[in-house]
Amino acid sequence: MTVIICRTEQKHAEGVQKLYTNQSVYSQTLHLPSQSVDNWKKWLGNIPEHAHSFVAVVCDNDTEHVVGNIALRTETNPRRRHIGNFVIAVSESHQGQGVGSQLMQTILDLADNWLNLERVELTVYTDNEKAIALYQKFGFVIEGEHQKFAFRHGKFVNAYTMARIKE
Secondary structure, eight states: OOEEEEEOOGGGHHHHHHHHTSHHHHTTSSOOTTOOHHHHHHHHHTOOTTEEEEEEEEEETTEEEEEEEEEEEEOOSGGGTTEEEEEEEEOGGGTTTTHHHHHHHHHHHHHHHTSOOSEEEEEEETTOHHHHHHHHHTTOEEEEEEEEEEEETTEEEEEEEEEEEOO
16 A cells, blocks of 8 residues: 655645544544535635645545545744744554654654744543543643643543643
């Protein structure tokens, strides 16, 4: 399987929408399960300058399938411009196959070598062990725990704040 990482464009809207409407994906994000393709097209057509989005694409018989997405947003406050935060999603069928690592490498290269970010941070649900292990593999550490961070499947769940400080 060949995975290509490329900048997210409007043409990827259907694939991104399909990714984020999969229960195993939206359950680990703050996205609602019902976002429309039109909403994704609008967002992807108007990505702010301080946001950078990439997709992981697998080609099958000349058809592209979006199997992952990562988006890094840099802070606009002058006193926090050295910080970026990101979200990542990988389709359940492609988890554990290196897609998440490829997406992380892409965004961290951008953060370190082009945006000069000193700190990259994220939030992750405390029960998302696979994601936590991925982040730790890339040098992220747990800094704290948020109680009742989000409402998911009818109950509140906690989340960790994790960060990686550039050495």
